[in-house]
Amino acid sequence: MSSARGTGRATIRDVAAEAGVSTGLVSLAFKDPARVSAVRRARILDAADRLGYRPNFVARSLAADGSSFIGILLSDLHNPLFAEIADAARQEFDAHGSYALIASATKARPEGRAPENPEEGGQAGSGASARGPGGLRVPGATGGADRIADEQVIAMFRDLRPRGVLVIGTIADTALLSGLPSATPVVYASAVSPEGSAHPSVRADDDAGMALLFDHLTGRGHQRIAFVGGAGGEVSRLRLEAYLAQAEARGMPALVARADFSEQSGYRAGAELAGLDPRPTAVIAVNDLAGIGVQAAAEQAGLRLPADLAVAAFDNTYLAGLHRISLTTIDPRNAEVGRRAASRLLLALDPDGARHAGLPRDGARNASAPGAGDSDALRDVSSPIGESRGAASAPRSARFGGAHAVASPGTEDVLVRPELIVRDSA
Numbered sequence: 001m002s003s004a005r006g007t008g009r010a011t012i013r014d015v016a017a018e019a020g021v022s023t024g025l026v027s028l029a030f031k032d033p034a035r036v037s038a039v040r041r042a043r044i045l046d047a048a049d050r051l052g053y054r055p056n057f058v059a060r061s062l063a064a065d066g067s068s069f070i071g072i073l074l075s076d077l078h079n080p081l082f083a084e085i086a087d088a089a090r091q092e093f094d095a096h097g098s099y100a101l102i103a104s105a106t107k108a109r110p111e112g113r114a115p116e117n118p119e120e121g122g123q124a125g126s127g128a129s130a131r132g133p134g135g136l137r138v139p140g141a142t143g144g145a146d147r148i149a150d151e152q153v154i155a156m157f158r159d160l161r162p163r164g165v166l167v168i169g170t171i172a173d174t175a176l177l178s179g180l181p182s183a184t185p186v187v188y189a190s191a192v193s194p195e196g197s198a199h200p201s202v203r204a205d206d207d208a209g210m211a212l213l214f215d216h217l218t219g220r221g222h223q224r225i226a227f228v229g230g231a232g233g234e235v236s237r238l239r240l241e242a243y244l245a246q247a248e249a250r251g252m253p254a255l256v257a258r259a260d261f262s263e264q265s266g267y268r269a270g271a272e273l274a275g276l277d278p279r280p281t282a283v284i285a286v287n288d289l290a291g292i293g294v295q296a297a298a299e300q301a302g303l304r305l306p307a308d309l310a311v312a313a314f315d316n317t318y319l320a321g322l323h324r325i326s327l328t329t330i331d332p333r334n335a336e337v338g339r340r341a342a343s344r345l346l347l348a349l350d351p352d353g354a355r356h357a358g359l360p361r362d363g364a365r366n367a368s369a370p371g372a373g374d375s376d377a378l379r380d381v382s383s384p385i386g387e388s389r390g391a392a393s394a395p396r397s398a399r400f401g402g403a404h405a406v407a408s409p410g411t412e413d414v415l416v417r418p419e420l421i422v423r424d425s426a
Contacts, residue, residue, distance in 0.1 A: 010051035018047035030055045033097035070098050070345065071162035073105040073154070075169030075191070079261065079289065080317040081334060082168045085189050088338025089166055096346055103157065105171050107150040164345045167191060168338075170233030185348035189341035190332070192234040193413070202341040203235070204332030205415040206314070210242035212420040213284050213312050213330060214250065220426070222282040222310060223252060228269040228294055229286025232260025236286050239314065243284060255280055259290050266293025274301035274309070282310040282426060288320045291327050295425065310426035326424035333416050340414050 016023045021040060029036045029044040036044070047053075070093055074082045086102055093100045149171060157165065157180075164185040170192070180186070188201035217225055225247070230240035240256065247254040255276075257269035266285055273280055274297055285291035291313030298309045305311060313320065316331035 010048070010053035012053070012055070014051055015044060015048045015053045018051060019043045027055075069160075069162055070100045071157045071160070071165045072100050072102040073157065073165060073167045073171065074102065075105050075167070075171050076261070077104045077106075079169065079287075080319060081190065081287070081315045081332075084317070084334040085168050085338040085341070088335040089168075089189065089342040092339045092342035092346070098163075098346065100166075101160075101162070103150075103153050105150055105154060105167070106148060107153075109148050164349055166341055166345055168341075170235055185345055187341050187345045187348070189337055190235070190334075192238065200344055200413055202337050202344060202414040202416065204314075204330070204337065204418045206235070206239050206418075207242045207245070208415075209314060209330035209332070209418040209420075210239065210246050210284070212418065214246045216328070216420055216422065217282045217284075217310065217312065217426060218250065220310070224255070224278065224280045225252065225282045225284060226255040226257060226273050226280035227284050227286075228257050228259045228266055228273070228290055230256060230258045231265070232262075232286070236260060239286050259286065259293075261287045261289055263289045263293040263296075266290030267297045268293075270294030270297030271301065274298055274303060280309070282312070285311065285313040288313045288315045288317045288327060288329055291329070291425075292319065292325060295325065295327070306424070306426050312426040316421050320421070320423070328423045328426035329421050331419045331421050333418060336416050340416065344414070 012023050012026050016026045019026065019040075021044060025036065025040065026044050026048075029041050033041055072086055072089060074086060076082060090100050090102075161181065162184065164187070165180065166187050166189060168189045168191070186199040188199060188203075190203050191201055192203070193199050193201045214225070227240060227243040229236045229243075243256075244254050246252075255273070257272045259265040259269040266289065269290070270283065270293055273283060273294075283291075283294050285294050291311050294311050295305060298305055298311070303309045310328075312328040312330075314330040314332065316329045316334070319325060320327035320329045
């Protein structure tokens with residue numbers, strides 16, 4: 001223990017001496033705590049806490065046996081959906097003794113650099129000042145075309161050699177991950193695995209979500225329903241396909257204004273739809289941010305929401321529940337997506353699953369089988385906070401849909417059954 005007291009920095013040898021165990025056991029307690037008995041692990045952690053010892057994760061990642069941390073790459077820090085998923089994933093990793101490092105996989109596009117694919121990135125550079133309902137402006141909203149892959153951050157992840165990588169959201173250039181060792185497991189959350197990839201994904205069942213939205217809107221008399229989305233990545237394209245399938249199945253006209261996942265892109269698409277004659281009576285946006293943009297464009301055009309135009313979306317971020325926005329939206333069950341994606345990655349790191357009690361094996365990929373606790377009935381999830389529009393109570397919201405996840409047959413992908421959250425906007 002002399003080195004700890006002499007230099008002020010404890011070493012692994014100091015912890016081993018203090019706990020009365022070998023240095024190898026101390027290393028194992030931090031690298032793979034599930035393999036150390038609870039009694040010895042507690043003794044080691046107590047000794048480490050007394051001495052102020054912290055393992056050097058960077059040095060470990062550069063060692064021959066690789067690192068002990070899991071990398072989490074977010075495709076866009078501006079989208080609160082991804083933060084919710086990342087929080088749930090980190091909790092799952094923590095519960096199983098794993099450590100996670102989070103970074104953004106994208107950055108702002110340098111000024112003057114044009115998008116390589118404007119169709120997929122949305123339209124950048126509009127001077128429109130989009131404000132949400134009631135004049136509320138959502139801070140940090142950026143156009144999808146204004147962000148590009150952060151090659152330096154992704155290269156750092158490759159250099160640190162994480163045990164595994166969780167990618168949350170769509171990264172335009174997934175080839176940047178190709179520098180990872182071939183044995184490094186990768187799981188995609190709220191995204192679609194790249195074509196030809198063997199890596200699994202965990203995301204909401206967008207077909208089921210779109211059906212819930214159409215059922216709700218047609219139930220309120222809407223027969224001219226437009227879609228805002230289709231650009232910005234594979235998830236947006238799949239939601240467009242789900243919209244087209246629902247419109248065709250119900251014998252309704254399909255009306256699409258292309259947009260990505262940003263508020264600005266939704267605003268421009270909403271302005272386009274508001275100028276049509278006849279215009280749609282309802283709009284389904286690809287996500288909450290785009291939906292907020294549609295609301296802003298509709299209000300600027302003098303339309304009343306939802307009397308003149310009903311707006312619904314996907315993702316159920318906290319923004320959708322704000323009083324001035326009150327957006328009807330599909331809840332993809334973000335926390336469940338995060339937990340399931342983390343579980344997938346943990347299973348890939350420990351295929352037999354023996355040391356991860358409670359993690360589903362490959363043969364049982366449902367998040368939870370439908371049972372007596374599941375219900376398609378209306379459930380009130382109204383917020384007790386906030387002023388309502390012209391009434392004394394808070395904005396009303398309600399929840400419809402299933403409460404379990406289903407796995408795509410014959411694949412490693414997991415589709416989580418979403419729910420419909422009904423608020424004032426539609």
